Structures are given as structure tokens and as C-alpha cells.
Amino acid sequence: MAQNPVKQRIQWFAVHGVIRGISKVFARRGDPQGRLLIDPDIRANPVAFQDELRARGPIVKCRAIYMTVDHKVANDLLRSDEFHVFGLGTNLPKPLQWLATRTRPDLLHPIQPPSMLSVEPPDHTRYRKLVSSVFTPRAVAALRDRVQDAANTLLDDLEDEEGTVDVVDRYCSQLPVTIIGDILGVPDEARPHILEFGELGAPSLDIGLTWPQYQKVYRGIEGFNDWLSNHLHELRRNPGDDLMSQIIRGSETAEGGPLTHKELLATAGLVLAAGFETTVNLLGNGIRMLLDNPGHLQTLAAQPELWPTAVEEILRLDSPVQLSARIAAEDTEVEGTRIRRGEGIIVYLAGANRDPKVFADPHTFDLQRENAGKHLSFSGGRHFCLGAALARAEGEVGLRTFFERFPDARLAGVGSRRETRVLRGWASLPITLGTARAMSSPA
Structure with missing residues (x-):
């Protein structure tokens, strides 16, 4: 059932509108959090901002929160029992929390319980297991193996294309939607819904949305909830060999008792969203970075064993997930800064990935970097991404196969970035494919 329009407006006001308005004021006064939320230049190119934060120390105090780009601090926070994840709006001032709670729609959201992104043990342990x-x-x-087959099929379809192709639309989004569709047992004819809902719902991880952005996000989440709920009911009636059918069967005998439909819906939704959205960004970011570094493509063609390191460097330098956050579960101290219970810290994963204390010459794309995999793009600790191995496989196979098939691919325009802060990727990336090369055997 659609949410009452008045309640919807109040919900936006409490969770996003006030924060956005205050952030504009704070940004004009130089507050880092306000600038992060408001400044389009930081969204377009956050590296200079990250370096600025780094120069201010391991913990940066903002008007309403703390921030860190320090790799050690970020790594420790992600693993600390003294800091927890939290749901959207739960760290708002009390009056806004009251409004948000009473107008919250009865829809699942990626950063509201029972999503694994916003719960701690024992619930988190139960879902994750x-x-x-x-x-x-x-x-x-x-x-x-399925990734390789899907990549070959998609690239077969591109061989006869002439002129400019939007590689995000035709390849980067199609490859992960094929794989996640297999995982979730989604029939081919329903897979365009995943693309549609993903595009509408991607900003749902951000705070401070405009009213039009919030309306688009709401439509996306509402449609996704309805579709996924019906899909899970169908899989219960007619289970298949897909991994989601296995999860449904396992949920009925889960430790701690069977999962409710809402818990199962949240778990399935997160598997889909995390497995699709981040991989689209990884592939798009990787293609753009490699086209900007043609010398690296020549090296990879001669030394294909370097592809795993190339993917780790792409993840490190242009992380598909830029930010995470934690809230202090008790009064504590971090690097000499006293953090009180209930105060939050933005863990700037993308900034930590360029910490010169960990990564020598951190802004350089280095195919020989021995510790490239020490990045925090998949988070860490108990919330480390469950799909990290699959994302790495999709990145390596998807990028290698693309450039083996189209070694003469070139940029055909500047493209456009997605209008999101937590997720970073390309909305469109026009390229000229050039002449296709005969398909090679998988490495």
C-alpha cells in the first residue's frame, strides 16, 4: 500500500530535509560533513577532499559527527565491539527521531533493520550464517564459470555494434544482473526489474536527499519490495536449484528459529542490491581507469596473471562503496579523541584506501603493488562483504574478457557519474569498441 503523501513528506523532512538544510549552512562555514553532503565538486572528484581531511589528523571533528580517512583507525573501527552499525535516522536528534519513527513506511530498506547492514549480533550472526x-x-x-559464459554472450552481442556504445548500459550492468538473477532464481523476463529498481534505489544509502530524489528512491524501494516478496513466495511454492531457493530452505531450519518473511525479504534484498549495484560500479570504474591507462592494458595483455592485482587496485583507487559509518556503543577513546556513547563516525573507506602510511605513492595505479588487497572497499570485521569473492571474480573475468575481445576500445565522450555519494560509479560511459578479436579461452 502506498504511503500517505503527507506522511511521506514528513518522513523526508525528518530524515533528509532538515539534515540537508543544516548541511548547507555548515558547508558555507567550512564544516567537512556539510561539504561532503552538499558540494558537487567533492562528489565528482573526492580525492583532494580526502587528502585535506588526512592533513587534519586521524580523527576529524565535524559539527554533528566525526570522520576518518586513516587506514588504521578505519580498520580498527570496522572490527571494534565498541562501535556498531545503525539504522537510517536512528542517530538523529530526538524530535526528528520521533517524527521519523511515526512516519516510516512499512518497507524494507538497506540500512534499516532487519537488513544485515544495520543490525549487530545475535541477529546479524544468524542472518550471516x-x-x-x-x-x-x-x-x-x-x-x-557462469560469469565467463555470461561475459562471452554479452560481448558476442556487441561485436556487430558500430559507432558509440554506452558500456554501462550494454555490459557493466548486464553482466552482474545476469549473475545475481541466477543466484536469486529470477526468470529472464523479470530481470529488467532489477535494473530498474537498482537505478531508482541506489541513492537510498545516502543522507540529505532532495525531495525529488527521495520520491524516486521511495518508488524504487516500494516496487522492489512488492516484486521481491512475490518472487520469494513463488520460490517457496516452486523451489529450484538456485542459491536463493537454498537460502529459503535453510531459513526454515536456521539456528535460533526460522526466519520470518520480513527477515528473509531483507536478506534476499541485500544479496541482490549488494551483488548488483557494487559490481556495476566496479566494472564501469575499471573500464574507465584502464582506458585512461593504455600502458596498463598493454602490460595486462602480455602478463594476464596481473589481472587480480589490477582489480584490487581499481577497488582501492575508485571504491564502489565510498563510505560507511559506526556509532559508539559506549564512551570510548580513539587516537586520543574522546567519543561519547551515541556519537557517530563516518568511516571514509575510499580515503583510507589512499593512506600513504599503508600504500606507497597512494594515488598511483600500480599493477605490481604487493599490498593492493589491503584496501577496505569490502568493509571489515563482522560486516565484511559476503560477496567479496564473487565481486572479485566478476571484476577480473568481466574486465579481462572485455579487453581481450575489444583491445582497441577507446573513450568516445566524458560520460556521466551517478549522483550518489556512498556508491561511486558511472551512470553512462560512451566508448568506441573497435574491431573485435576472436574469443580466447578462459585463463
């Missing part, structure tokens, strides 16, 4: 039992190394290895 269920998904981990399905995403085994053997299952991921089998999916890698």
Missing part, C-alpha cells in the same frame, strides 16, 4: 552456508568457495567457483 545462513547466507554463508550457501556462498561457499565451491559455489563461488561454479559462479565464476
Whole structure:
């Protein structure tokens, strides 16, 4: 059922509108958090801003929150029992929390319970154990073969294309939607819904949305909730061999009792959103970075064993997930700064990934970097991304196969970035493919 328009407006005002208005004032006064939320230049190119924060120390105090781009601090926070994840709006001032709670729509959201992104043990342990039992190394290895087959098929379809192609629309989004559709048992004819809902719902991780952005996000989440709920009911009636059917079966005998439909819906939704949205960005970011570094493409053609390192460097330098956040569960101290219970810290993953204390010459795309995999793009600790191995496989196979097939691909325009801050990727990326090369055998 659609939310009452008045309640919807109040919900936006409480969770986003006030924050956006205050952030504009704070940004004019130089507040880092306000600038992060408001400044389009930081969204377009955040590296200079990250370096500015780094120069201010390991913990940066903002008007309403703390921030860090320090790799050690970020790594420790992600693993600390003294800091927890939290749901959207739960750290607002009390009056706004009251408004947000009473106008919240009865829809699942990626950063509201029971999503794994916003709960801690024991609930988090229960949900994670269920998904981990399905995403085994053997299952991921089998999916890698499926990634290769899907990449070959998609690139076959591009061979006869002339002129300019939007590689995000025709390849970067189609490859992960094929794989995640297989995982979730989604029939081919329903897979365009994943693309549609992903595009509408991607900004849902951001705070301070405009009213038009919030309306688009709401439509996307509402449509996705309805579709996924019906899909899970259908899989219960007619289970298949897909991983989601296995999760449904496992949820009925889960430790701690069967998952409710809402818990299962949240778990399935997160698997879909995390497995699709971030990989689209990884592939798009990777293609753009490699086209900007043609010397690296020549090296990779001669030394294909360097592809895993190339993917780690792409993840490090242009992380698909830029930001995370934690809230202090008790009074504590971080690097000499006293953090009180209930105060939050923005963990700037993308900034930590360029910490010169960990990564020598951190802004350089280095195919020989020995510690490239120390990035925090998949978070860390108990909330480390369950799909990291699959994302790496999709990145490596998807990028390698693309450039093996189209070694003469070139940029045909500047493209456009997605209007999101937490997620970073390309909305469109026009390229000229050039002459296709005969398909090579998988490495």
C-alpha cells in the first residue's frame, strides 16, 4: 500500500530535509560533513577532499559527527565491539527521531533493520550464517564459470555494434544482473526489474536527499519490495536449484528459529542490491581507469596473471562503496579523541584506501603493488562483504574478457557519474569498441 503523501513528506523532512538544510549552512562555514553532503565538486572528484581531511589528523571533528580517512583507525573501527552499525535516522536528534519513527513506511530498506547492514549480533550472526552456508568457495567457483559464459554472450552481442556504445548500459550492468538473477532464481523476463529498481534505489544509502530524489528512491524501494516478496513466495511454492531457493530452505531450519518473511525479504534484498549495484560500479570504474591507462592494458595483455592485482587496485583507487559509518556503543577513546556513547563516525573507506602510511605513492595505479588487497572497499570485521569473492571474480573475468575481445576500445565522450555519494560509479560511459578479436579461452 502506498504511503500517505503527507506522511511521506514528513518522513523526508525528518530524515533528509532538515539534515540537508543544516548541511548547507555548515558547508558555507567550512564544516567537512556539510561539504561532503552538499558540494558537487567533492562528489565528482573526492580525492583532494580526502587528502585535506588526512592533513587534519586521524580523527576529524565535524559539527554533528566525526570522520576518518586513516587506514588504521578505519580498520580498527570496522572490527571494534565498541562501535556498531545503525539504522537510517536512528542517530538523529530526538524530535526528528520521533517524527521519523511515526512516519516510516512499512518497507524494507538497506540500512534499516532487519537488513544485515544495520543490525549487530545475535541477529546479524544468524542472518550471516545462513547466507554463508550457501556462498561457499565451491559455489563461488561454479559462479565464476557462469560469469565467463555470461561475459562471452554479452560481448558476442556487441561485436556487430558500430559507432558509440554506452558500456554501462550494454555490459557493466548486464553482466552482474545476469549473475545475481541466477543466484536469486529470477526468470529472464523479470530481470529488467532489477535494473530498474537498482537505478531508482541506489541513492537510498545516502543522507540529505532532495525531495525529488527521495520520491524516486521511495518508488524504487516500494516496487522492489512488492516484486521481491512475490518472487520469494513463488520460490517457496516452486523451489529450484538456485542459491536463493537454498537460502529459503535453510531459513526454515536456521539456528535460533526460522526466519520470518520480513527477515528473509531483507536478506534476499541485500544479496541482490549488494551483488548488483557494487559490481556495476566496479566494472564501469575499471573500464574507465584502464582506458585512461593504455600502458596498463598493454602490460595486462602480455602478463594476464596481473589481472587480480589490477582489480584490487581499481577497488582501492575508485571504491564502489565510498563510505560507511559506526556509532559508539559506549564512551570510548580513539587516537586520543574522546567519543561519547551515541556519537557517530563516518568511516571514509575510499580515503583510507589512499593512506600513504599503508600504500606507497597512494594515488598511483600500480599493477605490481604487493599490498593492493589491503584496501577496505569490502568493509571489515563482522560486516565484511559476503560477496567479496564473487565481486572479485566478476571484476577480473568481466574486465579481462572485455579487453581481450575489444583491445582497441577507446573513450568516445566524458560520460556521466551517478549522483550518489556512498556508491561511486558511472551512470553512462560512451566508448568506441573497435574491431573485435576472436574469443580466447578462459585463463
